[in-house]
Amino acid sequence: MLDANLKTQLKAYLEKVSRPIEIVASIDDSAKSQELIALLNDIASLSERVSVIERRDDAERKPSFSIGEPGKAAGIRFAGIPMGHEFTSLVLALLQTGGHPIKLDDAVIQQIRELDGDYAFETYFSLSCQNCPEVVQALNIMALINPRIRHTAIDGAVFQNEVESRQIMAVPTMFLNGEVFGQGRSGVKEILAKLDTNAGARAAKELEKKPVFDVLIVGGGPAGAAAAIYSARKGIKTGVVAERFGGQVLDTLAIENFVSVQETEGPKFATALEQHVKSYEVDVMDVQRAEALIPGRINEVRLASGAALKAKTIVLATGARWREINVPGEREYRNHGVAYCPHCDGPLFKGKRVAVIGGGNSGVEAAIDLAGIVSQVTLIEFGATLRADEVLQRKLRSLANVTVITQAQTTEITGDGKKVSGLTYTDRASGESKHVELEGVFVQIGLVPNTEWLKGTVELSKHGEIVVDAKGATSVPGVFAAGDVTTVPFKQIVIAVGEGAKASLAAFDHLIRTSVDDVEDAQAAELVEA
Template sequence: MLDNQIKSQLQTHFAALVDPIELLLGLDDSAKSAEVASLAQELASLSELITVRTSENSQRTPSLTVYSPVRNTQVEFAGVPMGHEFTSVILALLHSGGHQAKVSEQTLAVIQSMQDELNFEIYISLSCQTCPQVVQALNLMAAHNAKIKATMIDGALFPEEVEQRNILAVPSVYLNGQLFSQGAITLPEILAKLDSTHSEQQAAELAQKSEFDVLVVGGGPAGAAAAIYAARKGLNTGIVAERFGGQVADTLSIENFISVPATEGPKLVAQLEEHVNEYQVDVIKHQRASGLNQGNKLELTLESGATLKAKSLVIATGARWRTMNVPGEQEYKGRGVAYCPHCDGPLFKGKPVAVIGGGNSGIEAAIDLANLVEHVTVLEFADSLKADEVLIKKARSLKNVTIITDAQTTEVLGDGNKVTGLTYVDRLSNQSHQLELAGIFVQIGLIPNTEWLEGSGIALTPFGEIAIDAKGATSIAGVFAAGDVTTEPYKQIIIAMGGGATASLGAFDYLIRHQSDMAEQAA
């Protein structure tokens, strides 16, 4: 299953193991069980500290459990942990084998001090790019505390469980049999839900940080570029982000990043983070901005309660998917209403779905979903599709794709547990129609993440975008912005990177001039 290059890389990684690990296999006669057995044997062949044995007590088959006889910890994978989850199983091996996790000692202390029995079950799809972050966070906890167990469950291999628990979005996390979270959630957020004192301690730590020359808010392409450019100027640089990579982490295929013919979002995000880490940048993850105050210094407040001070700021908080704002949408979000076809599409295999939106993202979603679902209906509000002609031509060639224009979605219908359909109005005839559906994928554009700037004094457009000039400067001295959160008309990764560089250079220029002015005044 693993090529020689990957095996060579893994041997290097496994050299960091210090404790023995057992791979416990729950197998049946299926082809997937054969894949799990093959993967386990290949992993074991790369280190003398890894052994394999069959377990007779497996709740699910196929399954692979990473067991530490030293710590009595176990991390389970119900399914074949390949695709986006391959990294999850490798990290589980490293952490279970005594390799130091990349988290603070305080965070590890919080995890190891937990006394309650915590059984986490994480339902995922192997095409979901958000899922590994959640799986890895919970696996890390399980690898460091024997009272915590984490089980990744591939929903495609256990459809009865998915149906029984009415899981229509991934990742869905259950704790001791009860729904704990749905969608992206970070390790600090998990710990905060389990232990309220953790976020308070973390906020106190952040409050002790010294003033930054340049503080970047947002960890997407624009934020990463801004941080790198600032650090290269020798400035005391920090970057604070809820998660590194932003929307790029949820992007399946990237084919317009100049000089790179094709790549995937998670891979590009890993490369961005690796590049940032080559410089002396203080990377503050899992923190969300909540406000900006002006005084003698710029003060960025965080939802955790911490405050960070900076001489200049680069805002690169990006954008998020726009919602339809119709009755039933919020009620059935995660229960049939979805925003990521790559993540949640496999949960609707063989069922009818709708895609709302006829732009590039909507038509691409329809094409992808057509390979999985029974039928796709595309509903576009305008009188024509806005997607590229090559995509429209492909979508129209698919027999199980129907495209309806001049269609205004008016309500999401459901039975109280899940989506059963929607209603829309034909804008030409004013007649109302109803579609029976299992899922609705909303792809109607983006909303800039600027709510936290209300009352800050930064000028925003009627659409909520930050107004910037040619240097990325905003209406507040010392505050710059870049990427999808700004008035930059073209929301592209490579343009966001350029915007981040521009804003950072603008901040550098501001600091030079501002510090010169202050020196003259002092003289």
Template sequence: MLDSNLKQQLDTYLQNIINPIEITVSINGSKKAEELLNLAREISELNDKIDLIVDENPQGRAPQMAIAPKGETPRVRFAGIPMGHEFTSLVLALLQAGGHPSKAEPELLEQAKGLTSTLNFEIYISLTCQNCPEVVQAMNLMAVLNPNVTTTMIDGALFQDEVNEREIMAVPSVYLNGELFGQGRMSLAEILNKVDTGASEKQAAALAEKAPYDMLVVGGGPAGASAAIYSARKGIRTGVVAERFGGQVSDTMAIENFISVKETEGPKLVANLEQHVLDYDVDLIKTQKAVRIEKKDFIEVELENGAVLKSKTIVLATGARWREMNVPGEQEYRNKGVAYCPHCDGPLFKGKNTAVIGGGNSGIEAAIDLAGITKHVTVLEFSDTLRADDVLVKKAESLPNVTIIKNAMTTEVLGDGQRVIGLKYTDRRTDESHLVDVAGIFVQIGLVPNSEFLRDTLELTNRGEILVNAHGETSMPGVFAAGDVTTSPYKQIIISMGSGATAALGAFDYLIRN
């Protein structure tokens, strides 16, 4: 299961285990169960503080690996083989069960320890999903810290019967005590806030007591991180408030155009951005959404929980989100066949017909990825030409199970009441309507700026982008903006970082002059 390099790295990590632990593997005679058992054996042989127990007559899911301090009932389980993106989740579970401390914020650790309700989490994932590990690792940590919490990672590709029974068509999908708890990426803070009654009120009270900032950055994507670093380096009081640090970059898999870095992945880049920000004296406030700004003695930023932060200057870097098709059936079948992340949800459509809406880089990349998993991929592009890079187009056109249709306007998502069964599109040249039978529709048609809360405050374009000048200044004195939420013509990570630096320097210049 593990090559020599990976085994050597794992051996180094496992030296951090402090207390003995047990790995219990439930097997059922299947090939996957044999693979999981071999993985567990290789792990246990690396460290004498790890004991292996084999359960040949399991009462629950199999194959399954359970991890616990020696002599304790397991509260962390992996139903499936935790490789791919989930290998890190496995390593962290081993270390934390063995007493190695987590690097999570101390207040979050205390919040997790203080939960009094019985919480049984089931997390359906795909091993190619880059968003799933954060959810799995957060809930595993909660289970390690608190005896009232249990958690099971479930590989949807391996437990198809459960996926079909629960009609799961998007990952991560989390069930709490048998009921759907949430879908999509969730941080430890977000999960705790959702299960901890009264957490929001406590946080609002604490935030309201914060002293005014010299510069407050709203948004934690590449533009926001860049602005925060440039601000902090000036030695002024700097804060960052973000609903989700990393923004859309967290959902991006392959990044190959970040200059000087040949190839990386979104979650890795986000982790590096956060660490770089925290290397400076920056007050980072996560899982908080801004809903209003107003200029008074200071510029005030009201958060969704009611707290108000104050600052002499503001840099808005709220980014953008996936654009929706806005056709009948899209909302009804969202996460029931209509998806926006091919890396996350693609494996759930193995062997089925799928469609990709959009012929830009994201759309063609999605088609190429899905072609290796699904039966057939139909790409629908509104224009008469594809906007994707030529190298991607040639690759897609070479695949036998990819069909590209141009001049196609998607008009309706079709379903049977439970899930997607097809879509309709109109040929813009002939005005003829066509039906495509698909089980999954992946929407990749660009971005919408996250600026709705600013409509009555700042000057925006008809597309909702914040109008800025060469210094990042907006129509409100002291308020600057950067990144995908602005009129910047190209929505790229490296451009957002540059505009974040520009806005921070512009705001600093404003502070000096005022």
């Protein structure tokens, strides 16, 4: 099951295990069960501390397996075969069950221990989903810390009957005690905030105690991370407040154009950004959403939690999000057939008919990826021709199960009240309205800047982007901006990083000049008094 290279790496990791690990496999005679047993036996052969027990007569999903200590109730279970992106989740579950330290702040660990209640979580994932591992790993950690928490991670492709019956059309999807708890990427802090209703108020009180920052960066994507690093290296008081560290990069599968990094994945890149930032004296305040900017000699950023942070200068780096088509049915059927991440949610549409809206690089790449999973892909493009690179268009044209429709304006996404059933569009050449029957719609029409909270405060372009000059300065003195949220053309990670560094240096320059002005004003006042 595991190749020699992977076995060598895993064996080295398992040497860190300090206490016995018991894996209990629930299996039947299926091919998937045999595949699972082969994987578990491979793992057990690499460490004398790991044992495997087989069970056929229990009531657990088959194939599945629990990970725990001998003689203790196991809080972690994987249903399916956690390879692909979830192999890391499996390795971490083994190491942490075996005594390897959990990398969480003591306060967060204590908060998990003090949760009152019994929590049975289920997470549906796909092996190609880059957002799923964070959720799986977060809930596994919580199950290890608090014995009243149990977590089962379920491969939706293996348990397709459950996906159908529970109408799961997006991953990761979390259930708590049988009810939908959440969808999309979430970490320990986000999950805790939903479970511990008093956590937000406590966090707000702590944030109110923060001193005035020299530079406060709003946003934790590539631009925000670069701004934080460059500020911290100047030795000034630096803070970062972000709803989720990593930003849009977390939803990016492959990164192959960041100079000096030949190939990586979005979540890995985001983790590296956060680790780099935290290697400096930067106050990182995550799971916090900014709601208002109050400019002044000392600027104030008000948060959704009710807290307010103060800073002499601000760098706005709130990035962008997937653009919506804004037609009837889109929001009603989001996560019920309408999706924005083909890499994450594509496997849930195996053998089905889907549409991709958008003929740029993102749309064509999505159609190519989905063509290998679904039965039929219909690509809908508003313009007369596709806008993707020619190399991508050639690949698209070579696929037999892809239909391209140009000059088509999507007017409605239809459904049966529970899930998507089709898409209606207008043929812009003839004016005729047409309908396509399908089960899924993937929207790939670009990004929209996260600036709604800034309207009326800083100058915005007609597209909602923050207008900046060559130094990243906005229309408000002492407030700078960087990255995809600005008018700087070409939304690329490498450009966002450079713009973040530039905005930070401009903020530092502003601080120096402002402090000089303050001294001169004070001296002038003394002369007048004299």
